[in-house]
Amino acid sequence: MNRPVELITNQDLEAYVDGEVHGMRRKFIAQRLETNARDRAAVDSFLSLNNGLIAMRSCVYRDLELADALRSILAKRAA
Amino acid sequence: MQNQLSAAALTDCLPALQRFALQLTRNPDRASDLVQDSVERAINKAHLFDGANLRSWLFTICRRVFLNQIRSEKTRGIAVELDDAPQSRISTDQTQEHTMHYHDVAEAFERLPLNDKVILSLVVIEGLKYEEAADLLEVPVGTIRSRLSRARARLLLMVEGEQMEEGTKVAAQV
Secondary structure: OOOHHHOOOHHHHHHHHOOOOOHHHHHHHHHHHHHOHHHHHHHHHHHHHHHHHHHOHHHHOOOHHHHHHHHHHHHHHHO | OOOOOOHHHHHHHHHHHHHHHHHHHOOHHHHHHHHHHHHHHHHHOHHHOOOOOHHHHHHHHHHHHHHHHHHHHHHOOOOOOHHHOOHHHHOHHHHHHHHHHHHHHHHHHHOOOHHHHHHHHHHHHOOOOHHHHHHHHOOOHHHHHHHHHHHHHHHHHHHHHHHHHHHHHHHHHO
């Protein structure tokens, strides 16, 4: 591909939603979203999942197996 | 009209949608308003239609619009002109729709495999950067990206699947 910057995958869109894309690449994706309905719909879906999980955080963490797993993983960061 | 949502296909579904709306509202005028709102919503969300079963999809939208309306009515006092309505009241429907969607997401999340839950929780809820998550899980960043993507795809499929299933069950009854 002559212009690889134009190759945008779902993982790129997810990274964009997660704030993992910066600089020119972020600007390029933002511009593309203005004209590409499919990518815009994908970003809307990812954003809505993220918002749903954040809003329902207390429900999500009622899962004790998950809470334990996260506690032990995050403990490594604190160490 | 966008994607697979054609005017002709939409028109074909209108009689069934009208019957369904009448069944929900038990009032011909309200049913017509509900159909109109549902079709408007469908056109605005045409990009989300997967092309599989338009009737089910429309019924799902109709049911959600109706639920939003009755929830809104429960909290509504006297009717006022739109121009006089406070902004918070106008946005009530949208807020309730978000709340319903969030519950769907949380319910679907519960059914994900533990590994999917962990990666989504670390990045989305705990706000870890991909690199931080990679360090903690002792895997490359690329693995984090692909695991996240698979987890999101499964979650999305479950959330959308539930909505389609609701529509299909209701469609079978009308």
